[in-house]
Amino acid sequence: MLTNKQIKLINSLHSKKGRLENELFLVEGEKGIQEVLDSSYEVEFLVINVDFQHLFSATSVPTFFLSKDEITKLSTLTINQYGLAVVRSKSSNEITPLDDVVLILDGVRDPGNLGTIIRICDWYGIKQIVCSNDSTEFYNPKVISATMGSFKRVECMYVDLQDFLLSNPSHSIIGADLAGENLHHYQFPQKVFIVMGSESHGIRPEVSKLIQQRITIPRFGEAESLNVAISTGIILDHFRRS
Template sequence: MISTKWAKLIKSLQLKKYRKAEQQFIVEGEKAVLEVLASGWQVPAVFATERFLQQHAAAIQPAQLVQVCGSDELVKVGTFNSNDAALAVVAMPQWPAFHAKSEQWTLVLDNINDPGNLGTIIRIADWYGIRHILCSPDTADCYNPKVIAAAKGSFLRVQLHYLPLAEQLTNSKLPVYGAYLGGENVHQLQLSRHGGFIVLGNEANGISAELSQCISRKITIPAYGDAESLNVGIAAAIICDNLKRLTASR
């Protein structure tokens, strides 16, 4: 059974201000909880069904507290409509300060405010081996439960850094590619070097005027039909795939 104290904490961690104060967040579902338990991250508590605990007795050992509960309790305190496995309370990691490397691609998110889109982009970054994402302070919180759910286990392998983007890009010697509706065809880019920054703008308004001044090359995904635009997550995947392909072919 989940105590009133823990239920109150879990509920509070669904809000950014309490996540920030407690420096903790929640992970829900069998696969995600198992991944975080195996990651080496600090896990103060796991609440799980009897079936989950019996099947994964060895895996739950890293958790500081383990309590059995019913699936109805997991649904009541969590954000999933159904959860017959587990919920973990996880301590936020303390990432070192970001330093760009010449052979490294870095995604840059300018006010991406939809949690589902952010989670998808984290998963895409993980797929293409991109280990760092720079986020404007007004980008969605990466520990939002919806972000964690959409990212699957990729949030464990991709480091997100919230910082003033213009300052970071202005001081870098690496190329800065910005995704626009008009620009160089991403299928035909000529790359002078490996690595750089890939800037993706707000879902409705694109890249901000302030950050546009930092863009060294505007790139675009050519349209062959009549759709008005692409979802930012889909655009991120297409751009990453093409840049990786061009890099690999050199």
């Protein structure tokens, strides 16, 4: 049976402050739990719907079985019919060595967008994302849920982007920009940082001035803009084609 201390811990992980102080985060739902159990992440304990007790008889992770309603009360999700995992977070201070292709996110603050971008990167085999310090937190439960388990295969680092880009001159820096070169005609460099800005503000000026080439997704209709996650998917698809 869960103790009051464990319940308090789970509730604290709903906030960024609690996640940072405890160095823990929540993984919720069947897909995420299955993925994290088959990863290098350290799972502290599980809270699982009692109806699925038979699926966890062989697990070595401490597991507590509760009703669906009890789990939903502990969850950040509106409805959670499966369970949640309390997981030890990893440091996001450094990614080394850098891959030839790294996605750069400047001020992407919507958790759903970041989670979807992580999932898209996993689909296209991009393993590293570098975020500005004001981008949304990797371990936000909404981010983790939106990745559908891809968080375990994609590294994410938070930095001052201007310093980071200046410190890594071996990579070309390209940025998504409405005034850029038509993506359909663009040939990507072998070693490249692909910079995506926020949907509201785009790429901030201090980062924009470091961009060496600009690309745009050609528009055929009347929409003013594309969602940053959709844009990332289109750009990465063309990158893989080239």
